[in-house]
Amino acid sequence: xxxxxxxxxxxxxxxxxxxxxxxxxxxxxxxxxxxxxxxxxxxxxxxxxxxxxxxxxxxxxxxxxxxxxxxxxxxxxxxxxxxxxxxxxxxxxxxxxxxxxxxxxxxxxxxxxxxxxxxxxxxxxxxxxxxxxxxxxxxxxxxxxxxxxxxxxxxxxxxxxxxxxxxxxxxxxxxxxxxxxxxxxxxxxxxxxxxxxxxxxxxxxxxxxxxxxxxxxxxxxxxxxxxxxxxxxxxxxxxxxxxxxxxxxxxxxxxxxxxxxxxxxxxxxxxxxxxxxxxxxxxxxxxxxxxxxxxxxxxxxxxxxxxxxxxxxxxxxxxxxxxxxxxxxxxxxxxxxxxxxxxxxxxxxxxxxxxxxxxxxxxxxxxxxxxxxxxxxxxxxxxxxxxxxxxxxxxxxxxxxxxxxxxxxxxxxxxxxxxxxxxxxxxxxxxxxxxxxxxxxxxxxxxxxxxxxxxxxxxxxxxxxxxxxxxxxxxxxxxxxxxxxxx
Amino acid sequence: xxxxxxxxxxxxxxxxxxxxxxxxxxxxxxxxxxxxxxxxxxxxxxxxxxxxxxxxxxxxxxxxxxxxxxxxxxxxxxxxxxxxxxxxxxxxxxxxxxxxxxx
Numbered sequence: 197x198x199x200x201x202x203x204x205x206x207x208x209x210x211x212x213x214x215x216x217x218x219x220x221x222x223x224x225x226x227x228x229x230x231x232x233x234x235x236x237x238x239x240x241x242x243x244x245x246x247x248x249x250x251x252x253x254x255x256x257x258x259x260x261x262x263x264x265x266x267x268x269x270x271x272x273x274x275x276x277x278x279x280x281x282x283x284x285x286x287x288x289x290x291x292x293x294x295x296x297x298x299x300x301x302x303x304x305x306x307x308x309x310x311x312x313x314x315x316x317x318x319x320x321x322x323x324x325x326x327x328x329x330x331x332x333x334x335x336x337x338x339x340x341x342x343x344x345x346x347x348x349x350x351x352x353x354x355x356x357x358x359x360x361x362x363x364x365x366x367x368x369x370x371x372x373x374x375x376x377x378x379x380x381x382x383x384x385x386x387x388x389x390x391x392x393x394x395x396x397x398x399x400x401x402x403x404x405x406x407x408x409x410x411x412x413x414x415x416x417x418x419x420x421x422x423x424x425x426x427x428x429x430x431x432x433x434x435x436x437x438x439x440x441x442x443x444x445x446x447x448x449x450x451x452x453x454x455x456x457x458x459x460x461x462x463x464x465x466x467x468x469x470x471x472x473x474x475x476x477x478x479x480x481x482x483x484x485x486x487x488x489x490x491x492x493x494x495x496x497x498x499x500x501x502x503x504x505x506x507x508x509x510x511x512x513x514x515x516x517x518x519x520x521x522x523x524x525x526x527x528x529x530x531x532x533x534x535x536x537x538x539x540x541x542x543x544x545x546x547x548x549x550x551x552x553x554x555x556x557x558x559x560x561x562x563x564x565x566x567x568x569x570x571x572x573x574x575x576x577x578x579x580x581x582x583x584x585x586x587x588x589x590x591x592x593x594x595x596x597x598x599x600x601x602x603x604x605x606x607x608x609x610x611x612x613x614x615x616x617x618x619x620x621x622x623x624x625x626x627x628x629x630x631x632x633x634x635x636x637x638x639x640x641x642x643x644x645x646x647x648x649x650x651x652x653x654x655x656x657x658x659x660x661x662x663x664x665x666x667x668x669x670x671x672x673x674x675x676x677x678x679x680x681x682x683x
Numbered sequence: 684x685x686x687x688x689x690x691x692x693x694x695x696x697x698x699x700x701x702x703x704x705x706x707x708x709x710x711x712x713x714x715x716x717x718x719x720x721x722x723x724x725x726x727x728x729x730x731x732x733x734x735x736x737x738x739x740x741x742x743x744x745x746x747x748x749x750x751x752x753x754x755x756x757x758x759x760x761x762x763x764x765x766x767x768x769x770x771x772x773x774x775x776x777x778x779x780x781x782x783x784x785x786x
Contacts, residue, residue, distance in 0.1 A: 280744060280747060294724070404742075405745075406744040406745050428706075433706045433710045
């Protein structure tokens with residue numbers, strides 16, 4: 197063992213830390229003998245480097261989108277609003293109704309396939325950079341670091357007895373966490389009920405009971421998952437973590453420790469020749485373990501707990517630089533590359549995923565574009581089959597439901613097609629329907645029974661917009677009359 | 684050893700952490716309750732349903748929320764049942780040796 201001055205490893209990674217870690221391992225063994233294993237708190241060490249910068253960028257962009265998009269509006273209409281109380285869904289200028297839930301299903305299938313595609317191509321990119329669990333945990337860790345200090349300080353604080361100082365520091369951290377969580381909960385609810393009104397009501401303390409409940413519920417979920425649960429969400433709750441290996445093959449990008457180059461690991465003096473000492477490039481500083489948010493040792497090989505955050509790459513590269521060794525002892529690679537074979541980016545799996553994905557995306561775009569923003573439903577009056585008027589005509593009554601899914605109001609002219617001399621009776625020849633709303637109007641049709649050749653005749657109602665060409669809809673209905681032989 | 688405690692689930696001779704057991708029941712139930720709520724209220728507008736039954740007026744947000752928690756409770760009950768019945772059978776205790784055999 198080298199003296200501390202010559203030891204290139206950082207303070208807490210020295211022999212002291214090792215012995216502390218040794219105690220921890222025994223503890224786990226002890227606890228496992230009891231009824232259930234207690235979780236060992238993980239203190240991820242702060243890391244800087246290429247991938248850390250990438251992750252922080254991803255966090256800023258994604259959280260910026262989450263907290264920002266809710267406030268965007270156009271023409272007084274919130275751009276992205278799943279207005280549950282109104283049963284209307286505004287998506288960037290398009291309006292959807294509950295009956296359009298097929299599009300949502302479509303979107304979810306596309307999202308899942310995109311995940312499969314990127315997993316096959318580049319491993320757990322999603323986990324390391326884009327998953328909400330990672331993104332919010334990153335923010336919570338940052339807050340923790342700002343208030344409690346770096347990893348050794350946090351560990352020392354947790355070991356110290358509860359006093360005024362510890363209480364103040366922990367209290368401040370939880371206060372900031374709670375405030376941030378509540379803001380998150382508020383934003384989340386703001387995607388389901390108009391956010392400007394929600395904000396105004398929040399400022400007046402006049403939020404509805406359920407709005408308040410969901411803000412706190414989602415806030416609590418954020419606080420619990422990002423503050424307390426952290427890596428346990430990935431290990432115990434995430435289905436993707438369990439089945440992602442099914443999408444992996446030998447050409448998938450993984451984070452791997454080069455054991456060929458690193459082993460046998462061991463401490464050494466800086467500047468000494470490792471080959472002479474019979475050592476590999478791994479100086480066994482355990483920094484890769486200390487930075488790991490899920491507390492694993494990447495040197496033990498690919499593990500399902502690894503969320504591919506690449507923190508171990510960043511920190512190991514830093515150590516390699518200090519030692520004057522080439523970077524990449526821990527690096528992004530593929531199983532094929534590790535075993536000295538060639539890596540194939542384009543391969544059947546990737547082609548199949550891309551083909552299905554492209555097909556589904558085109559289908560979605562086409563079906564959304566072909567979707568008519570107008571719907572007409574006709575319901576026959578159920579009280580009477582038909583009615584005879586004083587003039588001897590037969591009359592049927594209908595209820596017309598006009599669904600205007602456009603973000604603009606429209607006026608429509610109602611017309612009726614059917615046997616000759618079929619007359620449309622309505623109080624409103626021109627029907628005005630507000631933007632994004634449904635109107636029900638009553639109309640009836642009359643005809644001389646002599647003109648009817650059968651008991652039930654097909655007729656067709658039609659609405660045509662008076663203010664926009666080519667906007668129209670029709671619906672088929674049945675016109676009932678007396679049986680011709682009974683006349 | 685089986686104590687009858689809910690965390691005493693044994694599989695392949697191993698115990699699983701309590702947080703895993705609770706998550707395994709509550710979390711999939713949460714997800715499925717979300718799906719069930721979305722599908723259920725896609726086809727049924729609670730305002731119309733409540734109008735027909737003549738129940739006390741309840742806003743949509745309240746109806747959705749209560750519906751969600753009803754589904755969640757139902758799914759948790761199912762999951763908890765599954766977890767409970769998955770516990771291995773308790774092997775019978777070997778008969779105690781008689782005192783005369785001991786002496």
